[in-house]
Structure formats: structure tokens, C-alpha cells
Amino acid sequence: EKANLALILDRYKGSITSLPKEKGWLTESLYMYQGHWFPSNNLISIGTVMASQEVFQANPTDIYLVTPPKSGTTWLKALAFAILNRKRYTNISTHPLLIFNPQDCLPYIENEILRNKPTYMDANSTRLFATHMPYTSLPQFILDSRCRLVYMCRNPKDVLVFMFHFVNKLRDKSLDRITLEEAFEMFSKGITPCGPYWDHVKGYHAASVKHPTQVLFLPYENMKMDTANNVRRLADFLGYPFTVEEEAKGAVQEIVSLCSFKNLTDANRHGNIREGLPKEAFFREGKVGDWSKHLTNEMSQILDGITKEKFNGLDISF
Ligand code: A3P
Numbered sequence: 001e002k003a004n005l006a007l008i009l010d011r012y013k014g015s016i017t018s019l020p021k022e023k024g025w026l027t028e029s030l031y032m033y034q035g036h037w038f039p040s041n042n043l044i045s046i047g048t049v050m051a052s053q054e055v056f057q058a059n060p061t062d063i064y065l066v067t068p069p070k071s072g073t074t075w076l077k078a079l080a081f082a083i084l085n086r087k088r089y090t091n092i093s094t095h096p097l098l099i100f101n102p103q104d105c106l107p108y109i110e111n112e113i114l115r116n117k118p119t120y121m122d123a124n125s126t127r128l129f130a131t132h133m134p135y136t137s138l139p140q141f142i143l144d145s146r147c148r149l150v151y152m153c154r155n156p157k158d159v160l161v162f163m164f165h166f167v168n169k170l171r172d173k174s175l176d177r178i179t180l181e182e183a184f185e186m187f188s189k190g191i192t193p194c195g196p197y198w199d200h201v202k203g204y205h206a207a208s209v210k211h212p213t214q215v216l217f218l219p220y221e222n223m224k225m226d227t228a229n230n231v232r233r234l235a236d237f238l239g240y241p242f243t244v245e246e247e248a249k250g251a252v253q254e255i256v257s258l259c260s261f262k263n264l265t266d267a268n269r270h271g272n273i274r275e276g277l278p279k280e281a282f283f284r285e286g287k288v289g290d291w292s293k294h295l296t297n298e299m300s301q302i303l304d305g306i307t308k309e310k311f312n313g314l315d316i317s318f
Contacts, residue, residue: 011047012050015050016031016040016046016047019031019032019033019046024040025178025183026170026171027175028041028042030191030193033046034136035199036134036136036199037190038193039193044069044108048111048113049137052113052139053139054139056109056112056141056142057141059145059147060145060147061127061147062129062145062147063080065077065106065149066151066152067151068194069132069193070163071154074103074264074282075220075286076152077105077130078258078259079223079234079259080150080238081106081128082097082258083231083235083255084128084238086255092254095258097264097267098263098267099267101282103282108130109131110131112129132194134194135203136203148239149204149214149216150216150234150237151207151208151217151218152223153201153318154219154221155221155291156306156307157291157300157303158288159187160183160295160303161291161294164294166281166284184295184299184303187303188303188306198310198311202310202314205314205316216237218230218234221288224288227256228252261283265283268282
């Protein structure tokens, strides 16, 4: 994959160097492209986004799980994977979600295009992909194919806190830790991978209003508040509704429990390394509003102000 990535980046190098550039959260740079910031050297990077736009081919039956980074990706991947594959994996104790990190149970579009052999060879089966791409940067093929997209986002304040912790875990020991003030500064200026965060949310919210049967807007907080009913909603939207028999057998609750924060955290506790991190790093608190333990009142007020201004007149709440 690394070799492929180098080739891809090379091809787009000329157009990348002329883009506005900022220092990223680790050692990477962030480039402004089509209104959003994309990292230089992550797998999900400016080069892979450009390449996806050019070469990624969608099937109309594809399903795309979209999140801004650190906004519930792992959970959404687990839930959708469990819903779609519930007839295939009936023995919960050997379910892939308890063996692999949910992140590894389905690919990102941005990674998929780097493989020589696609993960999915069978054009007739539903393909499940994840992506962090903003709506405006999605490969045109996906939009033209009218594929279904599920969008999970989250209160920006909780996202900032997770990013701050995650980046410090990833940071090379030889580098200083990033401070909360620095993280806040970058986040509030919109300088995050695929940010500005608020614009990412607005793009998909607008799409969900315009194309409600194609785009499901599903905030993390809603999923947290009433997981069972939102799992039903998700299954209906994905075209895999629960039957009366399944309901009677408690299939919804089974998926809720399988994908619960505790269950997945326990399953990943002794997992090996992913992106240079123990797999458990993808789980932290799993709570709504944990930001209040970390952010100052002033930070909170500034972020609330940005949210109010950006979402003015829109029906978006967390
Ligand atoms: P916290 O920082 O609040 O703990 P992503 O998966 O996009 O990186 O998002 C990370 C956030 O999702 C973290 O939030 C993480 O703990 C939470 N998360 C991961 N798995 C979850 C699950 N099964 N249920 C609820 N939250 C989960």
C-alpha cells in the first residue's frame, strides 16, 4: 500500500504543491482543497482523495458510511456491519467484530483505491465502505449512482477532546505533546483533517434535506440516546429491516449489545496494533458531553458561538 500511495501522491504532486498549506496535528501538513483541509501523508490524504475522485467506481447498491474523523466512525462501522451481516454470523462468540477492530471490518474508499485487488470482487453483493470525505469532494460516481450514505457527526466539543487525546497517543515520543490550547486553536480555526468541522456537517446535512432517501443524517448523540430505535432506523434505511420474527427474538438488542462501547472496548483490549496504536486507542469514554471535564468555559463559549453562527437557521442539534 505504501508503494501505491507514493505513486499516487507523485501523480498529484504538481497540483498539491500549489494549494494553501497549514501545519497539521502530527508531523503532516494540511492542504486546502475544495474548501476543506486534507492531510499530506495519512492514508486518507489529499493524494488519495484526488485519486478517488478520478478512479473510484461505485455500484448503485453500495452503502457509504461517512463521518468527519473522530466522530463515531468505529461505532457506525460496527453497527452497519452487524446489521448487514446478521444472517451470516449467527454465532456471536466468533463474530468478526469481537475478533477484529470494527475499523478493519470494512475499508475506507481512500484505502481501497490503493489496493491492487479490490476487497470486494462480487459486484452483486452490497459493498460497505467508509469515508471521511466532505460531500463536496465525494467522487462524482457515488453521487451519480445514487448510492445510500449514512452520515454520523457529533458535538464538535467532544470531537475536539477525542482528537486531542488521540493525537497525543499517536505522537512520536521524541516530540512534545500538543497542548489543549493548541488543539483548540486549530480546531476553532477549522484546521482539522477534512475540516472545518462545521462545514463538513453542513454539507451532509444539506444533502440529507435535499435527498432524504439517499442520505441519512444521524448524530452520535441521537444514537447514544436511543440506540435500539436508531438501529431499527438504520436497518430500514440500509434496506435490511428487522422482520417481525427477528424483533420477537431480540435481534435488535443483540446488535445493540454486540456493538456497545463496553463490549467493543473489551474485545479490543488485547488487540494488536493499528495505525501505530493499540486497537483500544479507538475507544476512550464513549459518553456524550465529556468535553465539560476538559475544556475551559471560555473555550466552550467560543466553540458554541462558532456552532451557532455556522448552523444559523439549520435544524442541527447535538
Ligand atoms: P470519546 O472520545 O467520547 O470516548 P471515531 O471512532 O470516529 O474515532 O470516534 C471516536 C469516539 O467514538 C470516541 O469518543 C470513542 O470512545 C467513541 N466510540 C468508539 N466506539 C464506540 C461505541 N461502540 N459506542 C459508543 N462510542 C464509541
